Amino acid sequence: MTDSSIHDPLTIRRLYGRQQGHSLRPKQAELVEMLLPQLEITTEEPVSATDLFGDNRPLEFEIGFGKGEHLAGQAMMRPDHGFIGCEPFLDGVVGLLTHIDNNQLKNIRLHRGDALDILEQLPDGSLDRAYLLHPDPWPKARHAKRRFMNHGPIGLIARKLKKGGEFRFGTDHPIYCSWAMMIMGQRPDFEWLAETPRDFLQRPQDWPQTRYEKKAREKGHEVWYFRYRRL
Numbered sequence: 001m002t003d004s005s006i007h008d009p010l011t012i013r014r015l016y017g018r019q020q021g022h023s024l025r026p027k028q029a030e031l032v033e034m035l036l037p038q039l040e041i042t043t044e045e046p047v048s049a050t051d052l053f054g055d056n057r058p059l060e061f062e063i064g065f066g067k068g069e070h071l072a073g074q075a076m077m078r079p080d081h082g083f084i085g086c087e088p089f090l091d092g093v094v095g096l097l098t099h100i101d102n103n104q105l106k107n108i109r110l111h112r113g114d115a116l117d118i119l120e121q122l123p124d125g126s127l128d129r130a131y132l133l134h135p136d137p138w139p140k141a142r143h144a145k146r147r148f149m150n151h152g153p154i155g156l157i158a159r160k161l162k163k164g165g166e167f168r169f170g171t172d173h174p175i176y177c178s179w180a181m182m183i184m185g186q187r188p189d190f191e192w193l194a195e196t197p198r199d200f201l202q203r204p205q206d207w208p209q210t211r212y213e214k215k216a217r218e219k220g221h222e223v224w225y226f227r228y229r230r231l
């Protein structure tokens, strides 16, 4: 690893995977038609806390929120924070809209697309937290550059986090887990917040379970939880 590779430009400029699933039920179609336009962020507009929420509140950001249970859970725990979620998969967007609607959440905005596009638009040093939970593993070595956990994307997250801000990462995939530990271990701008050797085996209380995590547990997989502080 050379010092310059830590400052790699973004290596994943293409979204891989499904973006459209099965057809929507009437209530879901209504959420997409009525609620989504009120909350959706596009790549055309500024995305500071003031632009999105009308004040200078702390911001948190989730990459690939899946069906949105973690993002909605965090937003319920901290109603005075603003949350931005990015997910290209329409079924996932509908999942998050359903949580927002059921719980009348006012502090979430979302982007239907690549998290990198919105991260790039955020003011530097503007995030209190960033979450990357159960990213697509891309287990084959020849696909390693497609993993979100690479120096380009992680460098971008580092730039957008405040000093002292937190980056959370979770996975049940052993190859991804050791890859992530290697990447994060090479970074001078993050400190791993593990307090005991067993720390990363236990989900912190303020870390709502994601859908993928639940499925992983049901299959008997171990799940690993990482918290890093931006230095």
Ligand SMILES: C[S@@+](CC[C@H](N)C(=O)[O-])C[C@H]1O[C@@H](n2cnc3c(N)ncnc32)[C@H](O)[C@@H]1O
Pocket (backbone or CB within 6 Å): 015, 016, 017, 018, 063, 064, 065, 066, 067, 086, 087, 088, 089, 092, 113, 114, 115, 116, 133, 134, 135, 136, 210, 211, 212, 213
């Ligand atoms: C394995 S799923 C995990 C979903 C969720 N985080 C969970 O734990 O249940 C990974 C998700 O990341 C999304 N994703 C992949 N690349 C992305 C990117 N560049 N920006 C935003 N989302 C992305 C995928 O669409 C998919 O829904």
